[in-house]
Amino acid sequence: MSSALTTSTATAATATEPAIVFDRVGVTYRRGRTTTVALADFNLRVAAGETVALLGPSGSGKSTALKALAGFVRPTSGAVRLAGREVTDLSPAKRGIGVVVQSYALFPHMRVSENVAFGLKAHRVPRKEIGDRVREALEMVGMGAYAGRLPRELSGGQQQRVAIARALAIRPKVLLLDEPLAALDAQLRQSMLGELQQLRKALPDTAMLYVTHDQSEALALADRIAVMRDARLVDIDTAHNLWRQPATEFTAAFLGGANLLPCRVNHVSGTAALVTVGEHTLRAEAPLPGVGRPDWVPDARAQLCVRPHTVRIVPLTERDALRGTVITAVWKGAVTRLHLSVAGIPGELTAETPGHTELVAGDQVGVRFPDPAGVLIPPGIGTDSATADPEVRA
Ligand code: ADP
Ligand code: MG
Numbered sequence: 001m002s003s004a005l006t007t008s009t010a011t012a013a014t015a016t017e018p019a020i021v022f023d024r025v026g027v028t029y030r031r032g033r034t035t036t037v038a039l040a041d042f043n044l045r046v047a048a049g050e051t052v053a054l055l056g057p058s059g060s061g062k063s064t065a066l067k068a069l070a071g072f073v074r075p076t077s078g079a080v081r082l083a084g085r086e087v088t089d090l091s092p093a094k095r096g097i098g099v100v101v102q103s104y105a106l107f108p109h110m111r112v113s114e115n116v117a118f119g120l121k122a123h124r125v126p127r128k129e130i131g132d133r134v135r136e137a138l139e140m141v142g143m144g145a146y147a148g149r150l151p152r153e154l155s156g157g158q159q160q161r162v163a164i165a166r167a168l169a170i171r172p173k174v175l176l177l178d179e180p181l182a183a184l185d186a187q188l189r190q191s192m193l194g195e196l197q198q199l200r201k202a203l204p205d206t207a208m209l210y211v212t213h214d215q216s217e218a219l220a221l222a223d224r225i226a227v228m229r230d231a232r233l234v235d236i237d238t239a240h241n242l243w244r245q246p247a248t249e250f251t252a253a254f255l256g257g258a259n260l261l262p263c264r265v266n267h268v269s270g271t272a273a274l275v276t277v278g279e280h281t282l283r284a285e286a287p288l289p290g291v292g293r294p295d296w297v298p299d300a301r302a303q304l305c306v307r308p309h310t311v312r313i314v315p316l317t318e319r320d321a322l323r324g325t326v327i328t329a330v331w332k333g334a335v336t337r338l339h340l341s342v343a344g345i346p347g348e349l350t351a352e353t354p355g356h357t358e359l360v361a362g363d364q365v366g367v368r369f370p371d372p373a374g375v376l377i378p379p380g381i382g383t384d385s386a387t388a389d390p391e392v393r394a
Pocket of ligand 2 (some may be wrong): 063064
C-alpha cells in the first residue's frame with residue numbers, strides 16, 4: 001500500500017525531511033536529432049504544509065519539474081525525494097501524489113463519483129471505504145451534489161473542481177497543480193483562486209507545488225515563489241521579499257512589470273543610497289549584501305527597480321516635478337497605464353495612475369518618483385542571454 005494512505009508511519013526521519021526535495025535534477029528531452037534541456041541543475045525543497053509556486057514564462061521548464069516529481073518524466077540526472085524517500089525510480093501510482101492539470105483530464109464516459117473513485121481503486125482502498133472517501137473529497141470542493149453527472153454535463157470550473165477532488169481523494173501528502181486555472185475565464189479564475197485558498201487552509205499538512213505563469217495566482221497562493229527561466233531556477237523567496245526586493249532583473253520584470261532604470265551608485269549608508277539616474281539624483285533602497293547581492297560601492301552600476309504604481313502623475317507646475325511626455329495612455333479600468341518619456345531619464349517610464357485620465361499621446365505632465373524611488377538590483381544577473389536558448393541541435 002502507498003505510504004500516502006497510512007497515517008501511522010510518520011517517523012522521526014519523515015518529520016525532519018522536507019516533504020519534497022529536488023536534488024540537482026536535470027531533464028533533457030531527445031527528439032530525433034534535437035535535444036532540449038528542459039530542466040538544469042534544479043534544486044528545491046518544500047516543507048510539509050508549505051505551498052511553493054513555480055512561476056515562469058511558457059517553456060521555462062515548470063511542467064517538466066512537476067512531471068519529474070510525479071514520475072511522468074524520468075530525470076536525466078539528479079534525484080527526487082518525498083519525505084526523505086528517494087522515489088526517482090518509482091512508478092507514478094506508487095508515489096501517492098495528487099496531480100491536477102490544466103485540461104482536467106477526466107474520463108468522459110465515467111460519472112463524477114467514478115472519476116473520483118478511480119484513483120482510490122488504483123491505490124487499493126477497501127471497497128467499503130471508497131464511497132465515504134469520494135463524498136468527502138467532493139464536499140471539499142463544493143461538488144457533493146454532482147456525483148451522478150457526466151463530465152460533459154458540467155461547466156469548466158466544475159470539471160476542474162472534480163479533478164481536484166480526484167487528486168484529494170487519495171489524501172496525498174503532496175499535491176501538484178499544473179496551471180489548474182488556465183483554461184477558465186477571468187471571472188471564474190478569481191473565484192476559484194479564493195476556493196483554492198480555502199482548500200489550502202483545509203489541508204494544513206499537505207505540501208503543494210503550484211505551477212503557473214500568472215504572477216497574481218502565485219502571489220495569492222504561495223508561501224514562497226520559485227521563479228524559473230530557461231530550465232533554471234533564478235530566484236526563490238517569499239512572495240513578499242521577491243516583490244519588495246527582487247534579486248534579479250528578470251524577477252523584477254516578470255513579477256509586477258517593474259521599471260528598471262540604469263543607474264550609478266553615489267553614496268550608501270546602511271540600506272539607504274543616493275543614485276544617479278540620467279541627469280537626476282534619487283534616493284534608493286539598497287538591500288544588504290547577501291546571496292547574489294553585491295556590496296554596493298560608490299560608482300557601481302546598478303538598476304533602479306521602480307514599480308509603475310508608485311510613480312505619481314502631478315500638475316506640471318508642481319515644485320520639483322519632472323517633466324514627462326505621454327507616449328501612450330491605456331485605461332485598464334481601475335488604473336490608467338502610461339508610457340512616458342521623462343526629461344533627463346533615459347528610456348521609457350511606465351506609470352500606473354488610479355482611475356481614468358483624459359491624457360493622450362503628446363500631453364505634458366509632471367512626474368514624481370516616490371521617496372525612496374525604488375530598490376537597487378545588481379545589473380545583468382538573471383538576464384544572461386548565454387543561457388536564453390535551451391534548444392541545442394546535436
Ligand atoms: P513550461 O511548463 O514552463 O511551459 P515545459 O516544462 O513544458 O515548460 O517545457 C520546457 C521545455 O521542454 C520547452 O522547450 C518544451 O518545448 C520542451 N519539452 C517539453 N516537453 C517535451 C517533450 N515531451 N519532448 C520534447 N521537448 C519537450
Ligand atoms: Mg507547462
